[in-house]
Amino acid sequence: MFTNRELANRHQKLVTGNYIYAMNIISPSSWIDYELVDSGNFEKLERFGAYHLIRPEPQAIWNSSLSQDEWKRLATAHFNREQKDNFRFGDDIKGGWKKYKTMPDSWEIKYGYNKLSLSLRLALTNFGHVGLFPEQGANWNFIYDAISSWSLSGPKVLNLFAYTGAASVVAKAAGADVTHVDASRPGLNWANQNMQMNSLDNIRWVHEDALKFVKREAKRGKKYNGIIMDPPPYGRGPDGEKWTLEEKLNELVSLSSELLEEKNSFFILSMYAVGLSSIVGLNVAKSNFKDIDPEFGEFVLHPKKGNDLPMGTFLRFKKV
Numbered sequence: 001m002f003t004n005r006e007l008a009n010r011h012q013k014l015v016t017g018n019y020i021y022a023m024n025i026i027s028p029s030s031w032i033d034y035e036l037v038d039s040g041n042f043e044k045l046e047r048f049g050a051y052h053l054i055r056p057e058p059q060a061i062w063n064s065s066l067s068q069d070e071w072k073r074l075a076t077a078h079f080n081r082e083q084k085d086n087f088r089f090g091d092d093i094k095g096g097w098k099k100y101k102t103m104p105d106s107w108e109i110k111y112g113y114n115k116l117s118l119s120l121r122l123a124l125t126n127f128g129h130v131g132l133f134p135e136q137g138a139n140w141n142f143i144y145d146a147i148s149s150w151s152l153s154g155p156k157v158l159n160l161f162a163y164t165g166a167a168s169v170v171a172k173a174a175g176a177d178v179t180h181v182d183a184s185r186p187g188l189n190w191a192n193q194n195m196q197m198n199s200l201d202n203i204r205w206v207h208e209d210a211l212k213f214v215k216r217e218a219k220r221g222k223k224y225n226g227i228i229m230d231p232p233p234y235g236r237g238p239d240g241e242k243w244t245l246e247e248k249l250n251e252l253v254s255l256s257s258e259l260l261e262e263k264n265s266f267f268i269l270s271m272y273a274v275g276l277s278s279i280v281g282l283n284v285a286k287s288n289f290k291d292i293d294p295e296f297g298e299f300v301l302h303p304k305k306g307n308d309l310p311m312g313t314f315l316r317f318k319k320v
Contacts, residue, residue: 023278024297026314028137033109036134036301037074039309040064044301045071048122048130049109054078055128057309058274065306076101079128097124108197111166113141114148116173119197120166121190131164131190135299135311139228139268140170146226146266146318147174155264157226158217160210160252165191165203167228172200176226181206181213183237209237211248214255225265227256233273245273250284257288261319267292268316270299278313285315292317 028034037045037052039060046053052074064071080095111118118140122130147155157176159168164187168180172195180203182188188205195203206213210231229252235243253269260267267289269281282296296315300308 022295022297024295025300026138026297027300027302027308028135028141030111030113030137030141031134032112034111034134034137036303036309038064038066038071038303038306039301040307044309045074046134049107051076051103051107053130056081059310060307062307065303072100076103077124079124081128095128096126097128111137111140113137113144116140116144116170118166118169118173119194120169121164121193121197123190132166133230133311135301136166136230136270138299139270139314139316140167142268142316143167143170143226143228143266144174147171147176150225150264152225152264155225156223157228158224158259160214160227160229160256161231162191162228163187163230165194167230168203169194169198169200171226171228172203173198177202177204179204179206179224181208181210183207183209183235183241185238207238209239209241209243211243211252211255212237212241214252214259218255218258222259223261224259225261226267227260228268229253229256230270230272245271245276250288253284254288260289263319265319266316268314270312270314272312276313278315281313281315285317289317292319 033049035047037047039057040063042057042060043054044057044060054075077097077099079097106123108119108121120132154177157171158179160181162168162180162182165180168178168191172178180191185207188207231245233245271281278296278298282294285294294315294317298313299311301311302308
């Protein structure tokens with residue numbers, strides 16, 4: 001069994017062209033209020049603060065380590081997604097939350113790293129999410145360290161597909177001037193609540209399709225020190241714009257390369273499309289950015305007992 005520190009250092013060498021890259025497996029190591037307790041049988045059992053939640057997980061095709069009786073004993077609430085295909089999620093969601101014990105519909109958890117002390121609002125949504133992706137803690141640390149290392153006044157950070165804004169709040173707390181772009185009004189409202197909970201202000205909220213926004217910024221010659229993107233496999237913009245990851249990602253990254261400063265900068269790409277290798281992100285980045293030394297691989301959630309759970313891929317790099 002690997003510790004979180006050992007997980008962070010696990011890698012596989014990949015030779016591509018004239019370069020040798022290290023494919024990394026990273027797991028968040030700064031959580032106190034979150035843990036993956038177990039996974040299996042297409043579900044995961046997680047602790048968010050005082051509450052244990054069971055949610056669908058299409059990649060957990062193995063048997064759980066704990067018994068079903070133990071899952072039921074621990075569970076505060078269970079989101080059941082009624083569908084025939086356990087391997088992928090469709091647009092139509094049937095099912096919902098069943099509470100086994102008393103709990104609020106909304107609550108708060110804490111995240112801490114170095115001088116960063118983060119408060120985040122969680123809630124039981126009607127599509128099974130709770131308002132954050134815990135594995136992203138590994139990227140939050142990366143963002144905080146990068147911004148804190150710069151001797152710049154108000155470096156500019158762009159967060160695309162920014163959801164409920166944890167990365168935006170981290171960047172703001174580290175001293176950045178943050179632009180937060182998302183096509184969901186409820187997501188923007190939630191992100192604003194997270195900003196206020198952390199006694200911060202002046203994040204720029206943009207309700208728009210991410211690709212459309214980036215095209216306009218590129219035409220204006222705008223520059224950013226940090227670009228964060230967490231694009232969904234598919235989706236719609238506020239005006240019905242169609243987004244498909246495989247069709248649009250290369251264009252989005254190409255335009256983003258025009259926006260990124262050559263020095264004192266970073267770029268982060270996360271992908272949650274089942275079946276897309278982390279090498280896809282590597283190749284897209286290599287074809288659009290010059291002179292980069294990227295880190296790439298898989299996010300993994302690591303339980304105290306049981307199987308590691310893959311949670312998507314990442315690519316990130318810094319320019320000094």
